[in-house]
Amino acid sequence: MLDIDYDATKPKDENSYTYYVHFEDLDKRNDDWVPFSRIRRTTLKIEEAALEDSSTHMHPNDNPHFGMNNAKLLAHQEITKFKT
Numbered sequence: 001m002l003d004i005d006y007d008a009t010k011p012k013d014e015n016s017y018t019y020y021v022h023f024e025d026l027d028k029r030n031d032d033w034v035p036f037s038r039i040r041r042t043t044l045k046i047e048e049a050a051l052e053d054s055s056t057h058m059h060p061n062d063n064p065h066f067g068m069n070n071a072k073l074l075a076h077q078e079i080t081k082f083k084t
Helices: 048-056 070-080
Strands: 002-006 017-021 032-035
Antiparallel strands (some): 002 017
């Protein structure tokens, strides 16, 4: 993921932008806004097969019920369900 922010008081060049960087397979608390000077360019080509494999990988932090066994999950659903 890449999001771009810039300081409108500076002339628009590469140093006036900060880039939001998300590190794959890490919790979003490790994400950071970084200046252009901290970004390393690479000519590395990522194969499409590798991209497909990484999209099917689920990190434990992506699962809101990670660490819950079936009994705990059912109890949680019972407690938090809508009562109409």
